[in-house]
Amino acid sequence: MNIIVAIGGGIAAYKTLWLIRLLKKENHQVKVILTQNAMHFVTVTSVETLSENPVCVDLWSTSETSSHENEHNMHHISLAKWADFIVIAPATANRISLLAQGNCQDLLGNVIMASKVPLAIAPAMNRQMWENPAVQKNISILKERNVEIFGPARGSQACGDVGEGRLLEPEEMMAEIDRWVRPMTPTFSHLLITAGSTQEPIDPVRYISNSSSGRMGIEIANYAYQCGIDVTLVYADINPKLLDGLASNIKRVCVQTAQQMLVAVENQIHQGRVENKPYEMFIACAAVSDYRPAQYSEQKIKKTNENSFTLELMKNPDIIRQVALDKKEGLPYCAGFALESENLLQNAEKKLKEKKMDIIFANPVNSINAQLSSITALWQVGENMVSKDFSYDEKSENAKYVLQLLCQNYVKNLREQKTI
Numbered sequence: 488m489n490i491i492v493a494i495g496g497g498i499a500a501y502k503t504l505w506l507i508r509l510l511k512k513e514n515h516q517v518k519v520i521l522t523q524n525a526m527h528f529v530t531v532t533s534v535e536t537l538s539e540n541p542v543c544v545d546l547w548s549t550s551e552t553s554s555h556e557n558e559h560n561m562h563h564i565s566l567a568k569w570a571d572f573i574v575i576a577p578a579t580a581n582r583i584s585l586l587a588q589g590n591c592q593d594l595l596g597n598v599i600m601a602s603k604v605p606l607a608i609a610p611a612m613n614r615q616m617w618e619n620p621a622v623q624k625n626i627s628i629l630k631e632r633n634v635e636i637f638g639p640a641r642g643s644q645a646c647g648d649v650g651e652g653r654l655l656e657p658e659e660m661m662a663e664i665d666r667w668v669r670p671m672t673p674t675f676s677h678l679l680i681t682a683g684s685t686q687e688p689i690d691p692v693r694y695i696s697n698s699s700s701g702r703m704g705i706e707i708a709n710y711a712y713q714c715g716i717d718v719t720l721v722y723a724d725i726n727p728k729l730l731d732g733l734a735s736n737i738k739r740v741c742v743q744t745a746q747q748m749l750v751a752v753e754n755q756i757h758q759g760r761v762e763n764k765p766y767e768m769f770i771a772c773a774a775v776s777d778y779r780p781a782q783y784s785e786q787k788i789k790k791t792n793e794n795s796f797t798l799e800l801m802k803n804p805d806i807i808r809q810v811a812l813d814k815k816e817g818l819p820y821c822a823g824f825a826l827e828s829e830n831l832l833q834n835a836e837k838k839l840k841e842k843k844m845d846i847i848f849a850n851p852v853n854s855i856n857a858q859l860s861s862i863t864a865l866w867q868v869g870e871n872m873v874s875k876d877f878s879y880d881e882k883s884e885n886a887k888y889v890l891q892l893l894c895q896n897y898v899k900n901l902r903e904q905k906t907i
């Protein structure tokens with residue numbers, strides 16, 4: 488995980504040096520931003536040595552960390568893009584106020600403004616300062632913006648006072664950060680997932696498709712990989728920029744049509760069984776065309792003088808149904824998605840049963856290319872239908888939830904079958 492640790496100008500800044508050590512021990516990549524005032528409390532040398540990275544202190548310094556060519560000298564943007572998580576420790580009363588205002592006068596302010604990743608602050612200050620209504624008001628503003636507040640602790644303070652305002656101990660901060668950044672422990676090891684939208688050719692230049700971006704599948708694949716799961720992605724027509732974001736160790740198979748996707752999926756499942764690494768989980772996330780042209784024209788179809796043109800379509804294979812029917816010893820657990828423009832839950836339930844899926848994630852049609860999507864998961868326990876709603880601002884967060892639920896349900900399913 489790429490973590491930015493920002494150190495503010497507070498007396499407790501020395502504790503953050505130990506936090507950097509703890510993060511490094513857990514194999515996190517750490518880049519440190521020192522505010523100008525923080526440099527009165529800790530040195531660049533200590534921070535660079537512990538973090539094993541150049542320290543970032545100035546908005547105007549030439550970027551050493553910029554990996555994006557068009558961001559030369561835009562240190563704040565490249566840092567914001569690099570990070571998966573940002574923590575400010577100690578967060579001084581001044582910094583808390585700057586954050587609440589959205590102030591961008593220094594490097595840290597700009598990085599925060601340019602970042603969308605989770606932000607946590609560990610306040611540390613004299614107890615009177617902490618109790619000050621201005622500070623408390625600023626804290627409540629930050630909470631409303633989903634900034635995570637670590638501590639502060641109560642106890643004796645550097646100034647001699649006793650009360651609330653102490654920076655959490657490094658181990659306590661580490662435990663808080665862990666809750667955010669540690670991926671869950673997966674309950675299965677091999678995942679086969681489809682994503683993107685199939686294309687059904689009509690002639691050499693035309694095809695039937697749909698507007699699914701493939702983003703959800705990519706997000707699930709990446710998160711699964713991050714959790715240590717071995718992932719294979721079978722995909723059709725995903726924007727290359729989106730594919731660039733796929734973890735490089737994820738095995739990928741590119742197809743165009745629904746028929747090709749079925750063949751690729753079946754090959755993978757077969758191969759997995761032969762190699763004794765059966766896919767325990769299959770997630771059908773691709774938007775597969777239900778129909779394809781009955782005939783493909785080798786030549787481009789010409790416009791005629793007729794006012795209408797009839798294209799005969801025939802049914803495509805139903806990939807998830809096929810996989811569910813071919814299960815061996817209950818594997819793979821089959822998860823599908825239902826995108827519906829009406830009667831969302833009734834239609835999703837019907838699909839779940841007809842296609843013999845283990846679980847279905849129902850999406851309203853307006854989520855197809857949106858960042859925000861609300862999802863209802865439906866699955867059967869005995870005779871009863873169980874449902875769970877969730878909705879996060881980012882598809883990546885929804886993807887995490889999807890995978891967490893699948894991990895839980897996979898184990899419950901095994902227990903029901905008494906295989907564990």
Ligand SMILES: Cc1cc2nc3c(=O)[nH]c(=O)nc-3n(C[C@H](O)[C@H](O)[C@H](O)COP(=O)(O)O)c2cc1C
Binds near residue numbers: 494498499578611612
């Ligand atoms: C010796 C000393 C210790 C300080 N400790 C704290 C502190 O623990 N918490 C705090 O909010 N401000 C503290 N301050 C005040 C901050 O350094 C000051 O508000 C500064 O503007 C904060 O800088 P920053 O916004 O870069 O963190 C301290 C000042 C001095 C001189």
